[in-house]
Amino acid sequence: MGEALMETLAQTLGPEKFSPEIEREWNIVYEALASNMIHAMNIENKVLASWNKLKAVENYEEVAGGLLFQEMFRTCPETKMLFGFPLDLDVESNVILESRRFKTHAKYFIDMIDRTMGMVKAKQVEEHMKELGDIHSEFGVKDEYFPIMGSALLHTLKIVLKDDFNDETKLAWEDVYGRLSSRMISAIKASRSSKS
Numbered sequence: 001m002g003e004a005l006m007e008t009l010a011q012t013l014g015p016e017k018f019s020p021e022i023e024r025e026w027n028i029v030y031e032a033l034a035s036n037m038i039h040a041m042n043i044e045n046k047v048l049a050s051w052n053k054l055k056a057v058e059n060y061e062e063v064a065g066g067l068l069f070q071e072m073f074r075t076c077p078e079t080k081m082l083f084g085f086p087l088d089l090d091v092e093s094n095v096i097l098e099s100r101r102f103k104t105h106a107k108y109f110i111d112m113i114d115r116t117m118g119m120v121k122a123k124q125v126e127e128h129m130k131e132l133g134d135i136h137s138e139f140g141v142k143d144e145y146f147p148i149m150g151s152a153l154l155h156t157l158k159i160v161l162k163d164d165f166n167d168e169t170k171l172a173w174e175d176v177y178g179r180l181s182s183r184m185i186s187a188i189k190a191s192r193s194s195k196s
Contacts, residue, residue, distance in 0.1 A: 046172035050157065051117050053164050064156050065106025066097065071152035072145075079148075082139060113153075116180060133187020137195075141188065146181040153177060 010018045054060055073080050073091040080087060083101055096102055112132065154173060158165045 043172040043175050046169050047176045048117055050161060050164060050169050050173070051114070054157065054160050055114070057160055060160075061107040061110040062103060064160055065108075065110040066103070067159055068109065068149075068152050068156040069102065069106050070096075071155045072149055075152060076145065076148045079145060082141070130187045130190075133184050133189075134191045136184070137188045137191035143185050143188070146185055150174070150177045150181060 010023070012018075013022075054064060057063055070091045073085075073096070077087050080089060080091075080096075083096075083099070083105065085096060085099075085102075089095060154170060154177075157173060158170075161169075
């Protein structure tokens with residue numbers, strides 16, 4: 001690919017404009033871009049492979065969703081109020097664990113991640129993040145919940161995937177979740193400002 005690009009530039013620009021110095025500079029730019037693309041593809045492949053392993057777990061949506069929101073509630077108790085639970089309710093309580101609303105949202109969240117993983121693979125994330133931002137803006141989701149949710153997601157993946165969740169996979173998830181959550185935070189802020 002790099003050779004084809006250099007050949008195209010040489011033919012298009014001609015020898016007077018595509019000097020050996022310019023070719024060296026283009027090679028540096030091409031190598032940097034190719035390296036970044038390969039790195040991003042490797043990150044996405046690790047995330048998608050680990051997600052597929054999670055999906056192989058029986059009843060994965062309820063299992064992973066339940067673990068994730070229990071960790072979220074443990075780390076940030078005020079998020080219980082988004083579900084109508086009192087702040088002082090124990091995250092291990094059957095009131096939470098058997099709540100239809102809790103189970104439905106936990107499954108929904110995992111399904112949302114699943115759909116997003118499909119969009120990451122297809123590079124169609126932007127519109128999805130805008131829609132999710134609009135929805136979460138209405139529920140009063142705060143920006144500061146996203147890092148907490150990210151930690152809860154990593155915690156859940158570690159518990160469910162066990163040895164398949166190594167440091168490399170963790171770093172890949174941190175990268176992808178960081179990009180997705182920043183897009184969603186931007187979408188939430190845009191949604192809020194459009195309603196002001």
